[in-house]
Amino acid sequence: MNENENIVAETAARILADLADPQTINRAKDEAWAAPLWRALAEAGLTLAWVPEKLGGGGAGMAEGFDALRVAGRFAVPVPLAETMLAGWLLARAGIPSPNGPMTVAPARPKERIALQSDGTLSGRARGVPFGRGAEHFAVLAESDAGASVALVKADAVRIAEGRNLADEPSNTLMFERARPLALAPAPAGLDPTTLLLMGAAVRSTQTAGALEAVLAMSVRYANERVAFERPIAKFQAVQHNLARLAGETAAAVAAAGSAADAIANAQAFDEGVRLEAISAKIRCAEAAQEGAAIAHQVHGAIGFTKEHVLHRFTLRMLAWRDDFGHESHWAVALGHLVAARGADAFWPLIASR
Amino acid sequence: MTADLRFDPIRLPPHCEALREDVRAFIAQEIEAGTFDPGQAVHGDAASREFSRRVGQKGWIGMTWPKKYGGHERSHLERYVVTEEFRVANAPTRLHFVADRQSGPTILKYGSEAVKQSILPRICRGEVCFAIGMSEPGSGSDLFAAKTKATKTNGGWLINGTKIWTSNAHHADYIIGLFRTSPPTKENRRHGLTQFVVDMKAPGITINPIYQLTGLHDFNEVVFQNVFVPDDHVLGAVDEAWKQATSELAYERSGPERFLETIYVLIGLIRAAGEVPDLRVAEGLGRLTAQLHTLRRMSVSVAGMLQAGREPVVEGSIVKDLGTIWEQALPNRVRELAAFLEPEATNRGDFEEQLAFATKIAPKLTIQGGTTEVLRGIIARGLGLR
Numbered sequence: 001m002n003e004n005e006n007i008v009a010e011t012a013a014r015i016l017a018d019l020a021d022p023q024t025i026n027r028a029k030d031e032a033w034a035a036p037l038w039r040a041l042a043e044a045g046l047t048l049a050w051v052p053e054k055l056g057g058g059g060a061g062m063a064e065g066f067d068a069l070r071v072a073g074r075f076a077v078p079v080p081l082a083e084t085m086l087a088g089w090l091l092a093r094a095g096i097p098s099p100n101g102p103m104t105v106a107p108a109r110p111k112e113r114i115a116l117q118s119d120g121t122l123s124g125r126a127r128g129v130p131f132g133r134g135a136e137h138f139a140v141l142a143e144s145d146a147g148a149s150v151a152l153v154k155a156d157a158v159r160i161a162e163g164r165n166l167a168d169e170p171s172n173t174l175m176f177e178r179a180r181p182l183a184l185a186p187a188p189a190g191l192d193p194t195t196l197l198l199m200g201a202a203v204r205s206t207q208t209a210g211a212l213e214a215v216l217a218m219s220v221r222y223a224n225e226r227v228a229f230e231r232p233i234a235k236f237q238a239v240q241h242n243l244a245r246l247a248g249e250t251a252a253a254v255a256a257a258g259s260a261a262d263a264i265a266n267a268q269a270f271d272e273g274v275r276l277e278a279i280s281a282k283i284r285c286a287e288a289a290q291e292g293a294a295i296a297h298q299v300h301g302a303i304g305f306t307k308e309h310v311l312h313r314f315t316l317r318m319l320a321w322r323d324d325f326g327h328e329s330h331w332a333v334a335l336g337h338l339v340a341a342r343g344a345d346a347f348w349p350l351i352a353s354r
Numbered sequence: 355m356t357a358d359l360r361f362d363p364i365r366l367p368p369h370c371e372a373l374r375e376d377v378r379a380f381i382a383q384e385i386e387a388g389t390f391d392p393g394q395a396v397h398g399d400a401a402s403r404e405f406s407r408r409v410g411q412k413g414w415i416g417m418t419w420p421k422k423y424g425g426h427e428r429s430h431l432e433r434y435v436v437t438e439e440f441r442v443a444n445a446p447t448r449l450h451f452v453a454d455r456q457s458g459p460t461i462l463k464y465g466s467e468a469v470k471q472s473i474l475p476r477i478c479r480g481e482v483c484f485a486i487g488m489s490e491p492g493s494g495s496d497l498f499a500a501k502t503k504a505t506k507t508n509g510g511w512l513i514n515g516t517k518i519w520t521s522n523a524h525h526a527d528y529i530i531g532l533f534r535t536s537p538p539t540k541e542n543r544r545h546g547l548t549q550f551v552v553d554m555k556a557p558g559i560t561i562n563p564i565y566q567l568t569g570l571h572d573f574n575e576v577v578f579q580n581v582f583v584p585d586d587h588v589l590g591a592v593d594e595a596w597k598q599a600t601s602e603l604a605y606e607r608s609g610p611e612r613f614l615e616t617i618y619v620l621i622g623l624i625r626a627a628g629e630v631p632d633l634r635v636a637e638g639l640g641r642l643t644a645q646l647h648t649l650r651r652m653s654v655s656v657a658g659m660l661q662a663g664r665e666p667v668v669e670g671s672i673v674k675d676l677g678t679i680w681e682q683a684l685p686n687r688v689r690e691l692a693a694f695l696e697p698e699a700t701n702r703g704d705f706e707e708q709l710a711f712a713t714k715i716a717p718k719l720t721i722q723g724g725t726t727e728v729l730r731g732i733i734a735r736g737l738g739l740r
Contacts, residue, residue, distance in 0.1 A: 201482075213359075220737050240734035244675070247359065247733050251672045255361035255655055256648040262363035276647060283644035327643075335643050336636030344625035348442050351647055352374065354365075 008049060008060045009067035015040045022310040025078060038079050038102065047081060048098050050089040057088055057096040065089075066261035067208050071089040076313040077341020078169065080104055080131035082203050087139035090196060094185040095152035101136035104129055106174050107193060108200060110326050114176055116144040120152060121178040130324055132160055132172030140176070141196045149193050151181035165320035167313070169290065195270045200325030201282035202264055205257040208285040208321055211314045212292050219243060219299045219313065226301075239299060246295040252271040253288040256281040263354070273353050275338065279331045286328035289318035360669065360676035363651070364658035370435050377439040380412060384445070392444045393704050395618055395711055398569060406450040410480025415454045419462055424475030430661040434654060442617060448495040449483040449525055455601075456606050457484035457530050461551060464598060469551060472688035473528065485554070487531030487576060488516035494519070495728050497532060498544045498596065502578060504533035511535075511550065513558075516577050521711055521722075523561050523574040526554050536593045549589040556581050568714045575715040606723060608656035608670035613649045613677030616712040617703075619688045620646070626692065638691040641682070649677050653666035668736030675729040682719040685712040 019037040041047050044058075049065040051057020060068070065085060072081050077110045083220050087103035095344035106126035107114060114124035129138075138158065140151040140329060157179040165171040220243060223234035233239045260274075267274045293315035297304050304311040339347060358417065385392055389401050409415055417433040419425025440447050456476045461470060476482045482666045493499035502515025513533055529552050536546035552559075558581040563571045589599045620642055627635050652673050659666040689709060700706070720726045734740050 034367065097708040111538045129685070130427035216359075218735075220739065223739060234739040237731075240739050241727070241730040243737055243739060244730035245732035247668075247737055248672050248676045251361055251652065251669065252648050252676060254359060255363075255652040259363040259648075259651040260363060276643075279640075280644035280647040283641055285647075287641075329637055332637045332640030332644065333633060337632060337640075339624060339639055339643050340627055340631045340636065341629055343629065344621050347621055347624050347643075348386075349651060351643075352438065352442075354636070354647070354651065 006028075006067045008046070008058075008064035009071050011044050012041075012046055012068040012071045015044060015046070016071065016077060020075045020077055020079075022076055022313050026308070026310050026313060027306075034079060040102065041079070041081055047084045047102075047178050048088040049114075050085050051092045051098045051287075055092050055095070057092065057098055057287060062182070062265035063261065066202070066257075066265065069203060069206045070210040070213075073207035073212075074214040076211060076214070076317050078313075080134060082207055083131045083135065086203055087135075089135070089199065090139040090141065090150055091152055093191055094187055096139075096150060096152050096183045097184050099137050099152070102131065102134055103137045104131045104135040105139045105141070105196060105200065106132075106176075107141065107196075108198060108325055109113040110194075110330050111340075113193070114140050114142045116142040116149050116151070117178065118144075120184060121179075121180050122153065122176040123178055124176050126174045126176075128323060129172050129174050130165070131170050132174050133162065133170035137182075138174065140181070141191070141193050143193065146186075148187035150185055150187050150191075150241060152183040153181045154327055155177055157181075160205075165323070167316035167320045169317075169320070171320070171324075190269045197325045198270055198275060198278040199250070199264070201331065202257070202260045202278045204321040204324050205253070205278075205285040206261055206280035208289050208318050209250070209253040209257040211292075211318045212246075212253045212288060214316045215292060215311070215318075216243075216246050216250045217298045218314075219296045222304075223299055242295050242299060246292055249288040249295070250290040253285045253292070256284040256288075259354070272350070276335070276350060277354065279335045282326060282331050283335070284321040289322055293318055359489050359672070360659065360666070361447055361655040362658060364431070364654050366431055366435065366654070367688075370431055373432055374435050374439060374464040376412075377414070377436055380408075380601050381439065381443045381445060383505045384408075384626045385443075390444065390446050393618070393708070395444055395708060395715075402446040402449045404706065405446050405590050406480035407482075408480070409447070409450065410478055415450050415480050416458055416474065416478035417454075419458060419474065419478070421520045423462065423470055424478035426478075430657045431654070434458070434610065434657040438650075440613065441611050441614045444618065448522060450477070450480050452486060452522065453477045453482060453610075455609065457486070457528070457551075460530060460549070460589060460598075462554035464549065465551065466586040466588070473551070482527040483522055485523045485526035485529040485576075487520055487552075489517065489519045491516055491518050491575075498538070498547065500534055500547055502533050504529070504535050504548060504550060507582070510582055510587070513552065513578040513581040513583060515549070516575060518575045519564075519573045520576045521573045523554070523576045524563065524571070528636050529554055529576065530589065532595055542596075546593050547595040548592045549595045551587045551589060552578075552581065552583050556583070558582075564720075568711065606670075607652055607729075608666070610650065610653055612674045612726065613646070613653070613681050615678075616681045616684045616716065617646075618708050619685050619712045619716050622708050623688045623692060626695055626702070626705055628699065634694050635691050638687065642687060645680055649673070649680060651674060653677070668733055671724075671729045671732045671736075674724065675726060675733065678719045679726065682716045685709055685716055689713070 048057035049060040053059040083104040085104045088098045091098050106129050108129045138153045142149050159175040161173040163172045226233050260277040263274050263277035303309050413426045414436045416425040416427045504513050535548040539545045558579040560577040562575040587705040656669050
């Protein structure tokens with residue numbers, strides 16, 4: 001990705017630098033920063049970047065949207081930008097126009113099912129829905145005997161249980177009890193709950209890659225500034241090697257997420273190749289988040305463990321994102337089964353197909 | 355605000371896929387003819403020379419080099435495809451691979467016209483094998499501590515000293531060596547070394563085998579006693595080899611051979627696990643697949659940067675650091691997962707033999723061609739830490 005060639009990512013970077021500086025938000029006593037930030041993102045067309053203009057969106061390409069999300073990861077953006085983009089994408093796939101305001105998607109975890117009843121209402125439970133509290137609408141992928149449908153549901157039609165993720169952002173269980181959608185349309189062929197999870201996985205991977213880039217830059221800067229034993233700790237080989245490992249994890253996340261985003265942006269369908277890409281990205285980025293967060297905290301020492309320092313804004317989000325849209329162990333089992341079913345002789349051709 | 359690590363997603367162009375099919379067909383034909391057994395990670399050397407010539411005939415050595423030196427002016431991505439297909443098939447490329455990967459490019463960049471014209475076309479035809487003379491008994495990772503001397507004489511240089519851990523020296527037609535032509539200066543301890551290409555048939559060279567813990571013979575001690583090297587066999591500037599070393603690193607370090615060295619144990623595990631493995635095996639297999647896929651995408655991305663004319667030294671070092679650690683850990687990861695399989699699935703001669711062999715060679719993977727410690731030093735420098 002090269003943001004210089006991408007006006008969408010450039011716009012995101014400009015808005016976020018102005019209105020979502022992690023340091024400023026970390027110090028803020030209240031949430032007064034949130035409304036202007038959301039307004040700026042929405043006005044620039046970023047929150048509905050993946051929605052075509054005729055459905056009320058920004059009409060950006062898939063690749064440009066992913067680039068913007070990587071930038072958002074670098075700022076640990078604390079508003080449901082990614083969730084709203086994802087919801088807009090889902091609605092648009094079924095031709096449903098997107099409303100204004102923050103949205104999120106359900107289900108957000110594997111093995112969960114929202115049923116479309118014969119009377120046109122929705123029933124079921126979705127756990128771990130990011131920004132379930134705070135979203136004004138939900139984009140729901142519902143299932144019935146007739147297949148999958150996409151529904152737009154107003155937040156007050158759903159019972160929402162309180163919940164927070166590691167980074168203290170809303171992560172809620174939504175209970176659909178004969179909830180009546182504002183709009184309902186059949187999902188296009190090939191769009192099922194797994195597709196939605198894969199798309200969510202690619203989104204989280206992209207944000208994680210961005211967050212790791214920021215964490216790496218922050219850790220390098222700190223190591224060069226912090227003096228101990230009469231020299232910057234960057235001069236100690238043990239610290240250098242830890243940071244080299246952090247660079248390796250960051251590079252792996254950047255490569256895996258970038259490759260998955262590119263695959264999705266250029267594929268006709270979520271075929272086996274795209275599944276390999278999105279699943280691999282989610283697994284590898286989750287591993288990189290785990291390793292990377294640990295190294296970054298080790299480099300920062302006690303100051304990085306404080307509320308006051310911004311490091312936790314990135315590390316806790318990265319760690320929380322591991323659980324969204326399929327835990328890496330879930331995806332690993334799925335990928336392992338895919339590989340085993342193809343057999344040993346088809347393994348390398350799959351890897352080399354990308 | 356961010357460290358600039360570029361790993362752009364490179365999609366291999368369609369002509370690469372056509373090439374891949376050609377390479378696979380060639381490999382299948384060679385296996386059919388009995389040239390090598392893809393289930394065996396090690397091959398005798400008997401058939402390798404003829405194999406290299408046939409690879410040369412296909413135009414798959416020196417692929418990116420200029421046509422006037424026997425090359426084929428194809429892309430780094432095409433070369434990448436050939437390299438990875440040969441590696442995964444365990445094809446016997448050892449006699450031409452070093453020349454293709456690094457000796458040839460070094461000669462191309464720093465060699466005299468006479469050397470380029472005489473040697474490069476023969477590399478491309480798969481006729482010559484190269485060795486690399488860097489390490490010495492007293493200096494390994496610390497290349498600039500090399501003591502083996504090249505002393506000026508009439509029309510050339512006389513070499514005296516010892517190189518060690520020299521892979522394929524016993525097969526090699528040439529060695530590219532790093533020799534001391536001047537003492538280091540106070541200001542620059544890297545000063546005073548020069549690269550030469552030396553004919554291994556020159557009088558005064560003795561090759562002593564060193565057996566590895568596997569029982570195999572791959573590397574050697576190479577002793578130089580008054581070995582004459584003509585002036586036009588100097589590579590680059592006298593005393594300034596240190597300026598030349600780094601640009602090669604991206605080529606040398608980022609290729610698929612840096613994570614595929616033990617891949618046969620993973621493929622063996624998939625075979626043993628069957629179509630519906632249990633949960634633990636599936637989970638392990640999935641993680642390994644995700645990690646391998648990511649490494650390959652990183653490596654392809656570096657090939658794309660090379661094609662674009664960049665020198666991604668830090669990115670290349672990252673690929674080798676992550677890749678070699680992964681391929682080194684792989685035999686034990688596979689061993690752990692194989693413990694969950696039915697005994698009759700894994701209690702097969704070839705799988706157990708492959709696992710044992712991979713376990714034995716694992717330690718060398720993070721040492722050869724730049725240790726983990728050296729790589730992390732390079733990455734740290736790239737990050738601005740030193």
